[in-house]
Amino acid sequence: MRNTNCVVDVDYAQFYKKKQRIGGDVFLSSRDPEKTRIGCTLSDGLGSGIKANVLANITANMAQKLSFSPLQVIKSSEIIMDTLPVCKERKISYATFSIVQMQLDSTEEIKTRIIEYDNPNSFLFDGNTPVDFKPQKIALKRKRGGKSELVRYNELVLRDGHRLVLMTDGVTQSGIGTKAYPLGWREKPLREFIRESIAKNSQISSKELAKLIIMRARANDGGEPGDDITCAVITVRKPRDLVLASGPPFHKEHDKNLVDQVMQFTGKKIVSGGTTAQIFSRELNKRIFVDLKNRDREVPPCSRIEGIDLVTEGMLTLNRAAIELENRNPVENITSSSVRSFVELILQSDRILFLVGTKINEAHQDPNIPVEIGIRRSTIHRIRQILETTYMKETEVRYL
Template sequence: MKPFHIDVNSSQLSKSGNNVCGDVVLSRKVKDEQRTIITVSDGLGSGIKANVLATLTASMAMNFTVEKQPIERSAKTIMSTLPIDSRRQISYATFTIVDIDNGGETQIIEFDNPAFILFRKGKLLDIPKKDLSISLNDGSERKMLFSQFTLEMDDRIVMVSDGVTQSGIGTTQMPFGFGCDSLNRFLSEQIKEDNEISAHELSRKVIRKANENDIYKPQDDITCAVIHFRSPRRLLICSGPPYNESRDKQLAQMAKSFNGKKIICGGTTSLIISRELNVGIEVGMTLDNSGLPPKSKMKGFDLVTEGILTIGKVAEILEKLHGTEVYGSGPAVEIVKYMMESDEILLLVGTKINIAHQDPTLPVELEIRRNVMHKIANLLEDKFLKDVEIQFI
């Protein structure tokens, strides 16, 4: 697994009176090439129309970048594709494209968005930018900024829409708006206060501040996206007894030597590990409203739960979840919380089939563990951008 992790998160608020945000943030991991691409776009105006423009721009920018198209051509295509606004007679949406490869090599292309902010060791870093001009089919010229640098451990890139830098405009406190300098100062304070602050939390703080500047009535769509380059938090989930009993020892050793948080899902699995490592299991008797068997305690492990029902519930929660905030109680919710707090997740899946679970008279259908774990892995990878590895044993 990689020595670092790219944590991407964003928060948004729509202009007061609109249900839809006119800014769009997209992020994608290109697994084969180990690249992470983030696009931010702000559409002209606000509401649905702006959202359509921004979505169009962000997704085009994303796909062209994934395909490694030359930026001039992508920008030209984007600008000539956007529909012309009936009122303003122009077609327009801003964008920022960030392309990070597995070594931290970063390329950023900016078009009319507020400049990205790079923090290194809590300090602001100035990156020289190159001008990129493109001439459109109608003869007009557009200027973009191109920058290239290598990210170092614990670097943060912050991108905002003009709703943040221009928040508070016209108020007595800040007649000319929040501005880039105040934003930089605000960010340094937040990072100084909590050096470990997550991308999610930092972006939340920025939009909260912008909302406050606008006296809780956003005058424009507010968006903040944060990229945090940091050491990965790792999680191991063991579920299921090994296919062959001779590998029990191997399972226990892998669980023991893993560096990170550890969870066991499965009664028999926990018994095997308990036997091999010679540690006792203390079964909890706490009742909750999750309808799942209670969790247990085992020294050296963060959580021990029942198997197939719990992971089935985990898959269900992940499927329904929007964002990264998990509510509720019970063992499955706890597992999801651990997952959300991790970057790299190793699923160690035993493939032994429990004959008793195949009984057709059972009141519910018990899915095969392997399938559920595949589903969880896909959800974590595609929806939550986690690094997931499945090992069958």
């Protein structure tokens, strides 16, 4: 894993407009193969439902591809605006966008460019202190004629403790027409809500902060959003590390080496697999306590070993976790408590080290075990791929 002083935690939360089964807001984030650049796009399609979703998806996907091209972000914005149709009646573009491009050349400073078109202003915080920044307003002329469109452009340097908050107008217009917020959730009270949320929990993740903001926005609307509500948060912070040990080493004499690597690791620790747990119990001279309170028909319960953050069963848990991660199922919706704890710890971490034993477990040769269980190595590979591409985590694997 790379020796970096800071990592970028990117996540979002979203509610659909009441009575809608699909949202018109789209948030996408990705990283280049060299892991030197991150691109994020938040787009709000005009209206709601399927049509808005298609327009926002086109905009966001186009912006993401252009973010990793040699083109400057302003030129990319021109291309997007020339591509998007314009509403004949309202004379406005069929989708808004906020594009964030981050350069990860330095281990401590992240050069960031932001360009926003018709979305609410983004907020920047240093810790829980709001940071004012004045965007440069640039007029972009459509090639097909029509009025010039104003975009807001900023160049920033993000450091440890900085948070950038993006949102659609479903947040800022929440509560509009009510006694508390006759003109919507305006900038001053919204900024103060974010400041208080960070002050209460300085370690709050991007996902948790985004969720707090949209939950409050939905409450402003009386629990029935009048528009799609989406908030994305980009946090720069110290990396959180995790080690996951799964499977016994090929040679039994390497058992102690496996345990030593895990116990000397600075960060969270997961042991996955019954045989692996027995190795740790033996080498550490610690008892294994099985949690019988939380039972699941499909996945065995967690266990506890002193000094280990989480002990789970092996292949069933790993395969189920891979499915939940692949589907981006919210942690709170995962029914199995052991899988939920596993996924939660993984997603709270930025850099994950997998220590994978290569000894064949005879139990997995049983023909009665479903074929999809596969072998440990392929399952770990699948989880790594999901974590790196979908969640932008850094991973490393070592085979023992």
